[in-house]
Amino acid sequence: MQAVTTLKKPEIDLVYPISEPPAPGTITAVVPGVYWLRMPLPFVLNHINLWLLEDGDSWTIVDCGFATDEARGCWEQIFARHLGGKPVKRVIVTHFHPDHIGLCDWLCERHGLMPWMTKAEFLQAHAVRKRVAGTEADCLRDLMKRHGLDEVRLKWIDLRDNLYDSGVPQLPRAHRRIRDNENIVIGAHTWRVIVGHGHSPEHASLHCAKLGVFIAGDMLLPRISTNVSVWPVEPEADPVGDFLDSLSRYATLAADTLVLPSHGLPFYGMRARIDALCEHHRSRLERLTRACVTPQSAADSLPVLFDRKFDDHHLLFAMGEAIAHLNYLMHRGTLHRQVNDRGNYLFQRTEHS
16 A cells, blocks of 8 residues: 655646546446446545456456455446446456555456466565565564664554555465566557556556557556655665656657546646656755755655654655655765664765765
């Protein structure tokens, strides 16, 4: 599950061709053969958009929803009222976060399928659910402590509910691997897989040039910025750099592409949105560079990056983003990292920056 921050500036003009989302348990056509579903989420970010694609004499589902009885009920209504008697042939999962993969096992078991997804996302889902390979609570605690989070705020890591288990009660044991630039024929149309990085290990978006549609998942959202964080499994990672590189790939698509995001409304204005997201991260990096004239930990930098305080759950994501931006500057030589006498990382501007 991602935490997101509102992107307020610069203001950009996006065009929303459909002003109202579909009601729960219903579908809305966005272009011929592509239908929009909306499922509830039990969070502040209270919805996820899913997609249903006509696939000849069957259907393809893109993303699954968080495992709640309400979401299952929405799917039951859709199966009963909107599939026209045609079976589900394929389930595609963009990435491992619980709002996207949560009901995957339930859907696949129901229809006798295995999910189509990238290998890294499939394996990461299993690692997170089993708490192995750097996803354990003690690894998270060690990372956050290393980056300056105090003991009082570290305690919640052990006390918090296991959100992933509640949203993903089961996972499929096998998958059909999809790869970057793979073409998937769905009904009368070909969809190209575009793998993006920074938000998750190997996020799969789908582009159909003929329809002029881009199923963006969480990589390109109209009003909120995608969470881009460092996690214990890869503490030296550069997800901000990876995310900006991914945006540059999306910018090569046709300017009049209709973007279908996982949150918010479908929109036109992809390139303006990409420019705004790049500016958002550039501004953050500039603020951090100025602040690091004196040594700063990631915890110290939170007021520099964010204009609000966080509850315990969202503090984790804010810390992940702070580390990600500091790592970006460190890897490019703008900042250097040192260790203080308490074993915490501090970042400071290099002499030439």
